[in-house]
Amino acid sequence: MNCAELEGRLHPFLDGELDVAEMSEADAHVTECPGCRGRVAREREFRQLLRRQPRESAPPELGERIRARIGRSARWAAVRPWLAASAAAAVAAATVLLLPALRAPTPLVSELVDKHIAFTQMEEPAELASGDPEAVARWFRERAGLRVTVPDYSMAGIRLIGARIAEAREHHASYVLYEKGHTPLSIFMVPIPGREADLPGTRVTYRGHEYVTLERKGYRTVSWADGQATFGLVSMLDYDALLECADKLRAGRAREARL
Numbered sequence: 531m532n533c534a535e536l537e538g539r540l541h542p543f544l545d546g547e548l549d550v551a552e553m554s555e556a557d558a559h560v561t562e563c564p565g566c567r568g569r570v571a572r573e574r575e576f577r578q579l580l581r582r583q584p585r586e587s588a589p590p591e592l593g594e595r596i597r598a599r600i601g602r603s604a605r606w607a608a609v610r611p612w613l614a615a616s617a618a619a620a621v622a623a624a625t626v627l628l629l630p631a632l633r634a635p636t637p638l639v640s641e642l643v644d645k646h647i648a649f650t651q652m653e654e655p656a657e658l659a660s661g662d663p664e665a666v667a668r669w670f671r672e673r674a675g676l677r678v679t680v681p682d683y684s685m686a687g688i689r690l691i692g693a694r695i696a697e698a699r700e701h702h703a704s705y706v707l708y709e710k711g712h713t714p715l716s717i718f719m720v721p722i723p724g725r726e727a728d729l730p731g732t733r734v735t736y737r738g739h740e741y742v743t744l745e746r747k748g749y750r751t752v753s754w755a756d757g758q759a760t761f762g763l764v765s766m767l768d769y770d771a772l773l774e775c776a777d778k779l780r781a782g783r784a785r786e787a788r789l
Contacts, residue, residue, distance in 0.1 A: 531555040536566050544573060546643075546747020553748030554766050558712060560651070570651060637730050638699060638720065639753050639762055643746040645696055646716040646764040649705065655714075656692025656707055666693045670704050678704040678719055679783040683775060688715060715765040715772075717779065724755035736773040739780060743769055752776045756783070 531539075531552075536559055542548050543556045560567050649655040658669050663680035670678040674695050682690070688710045696705040698720045708715040731744030731753070744751045752772040753762040761779070763772050 531559045533559075533563060533566055536560070536563075537569070540569070540573065544570070546647075546749070548748050554713075557650075557766070561712065567651070574648065574651070638724075638760060639729060639731065639742075639744055639751050640746050641698055642716070642718045642720075642753075642762040643749050643751060643764050645698070645705070645718070646714075646749065647747065649694070649696075649707070649716065650714045655694070657694040659692040661690045661692075663690060666690065666706065669693060670695075674702045674704075676702065676704050676719070676721065677786075678706070679779055679786055680706055681775070681778045681782050683708060683778070686710075686771070686774070688771075688775070710767060710771075713766050715763065715767060715775065717775075718762045718764070720760045720762075721758070722760060723757055724760040729753050729755070729760075734769075734773070737777050739777065741773060741776055743772075754780070756780075 536543070536556055539548060539552070539556065543553070546553070548556060560570050658666060660666050660669070663682050666680045667678050670676040670693065678693075680690070680693075684690075688708045691707040691709050691714075693707065694705045696703045696718065698718065699722055701721055703718055703720040706717045708717070729742040729744075731742040731751070734741050734743055739754070741752050741754045744753070749764050749766060750769060750772060751762055751764050752769070752775075753760065754776065755761070761776070763776055765772060767775075
């Protein structure tokens with residue numbers, strides 16, 4: 531992919547609407563091209579600025595009045611069937627007015643994908659640049675009190691780049707960055723309890739453990755929860771590689787818990 535092609539696909543690229551192959555080509559070009567890297571960074575900053583702007587929503591007292599009116603309309607409709615259409619219209623109007631309050635929160639996995647995209651596009655994605663798993667684990671303990679398992683994937687050609695403290699669901703979370711060739715792999719640990727059943731995606735069993743796979747914005751994810759924390763792997767690596775990495779992380783965490 532060249533500069534002109536990226537410019538024509540810039541918004542689908544940022545929105546994650548390209549397929550995996552095109553996302554990979556775009557990522558590779560952005561990594562190598564300073565001009566396009568700056569254009570992407572500026573557009574992301576602009577979008578973040580827009581997201582930080584206050585959103586107007588219906589005041590609470592208006593919501594109460596609407597709900598009361600819906601209740602009265604429903605009661606009248608029960609004894610006067612010809613008012614049913616009016617009651618339905620009131621419900622539809624209330625739904626539109628109260629939509630900000632009813633909007634579902636962003637799934638955790640989608641939030642982690644957004645962080646993966648943002649971090650891997652930074653000039654220095656790691657606060658701590660280190661290829662030593664023990665040094666990274668120690669840094670998390672000392673910096674944020676997080677007990678983080680940092681596997682060594684070097685035998686699979688995946689090298690450790692470093693780490694940073696992230697924020698997810700208003701909690702400190704660990705972010706560990708690896709790289710295979712030019713393909714980044716992000717591993718997040720969010721210290722909130724959860725269950726696989728609460729995570730969106732496809733349930734798969736790998737070596738006797740259950741994981742959840744999901745594609746978001748052209749990236750593959752593997753996630754799971756162990757009752758104490760929720761884990762998410764985000765990358766363009768294939769699912770076989772991601773599941774192998776997840777299983778090794780899970781085994782390492784269980785081994786450390788026994789020590």
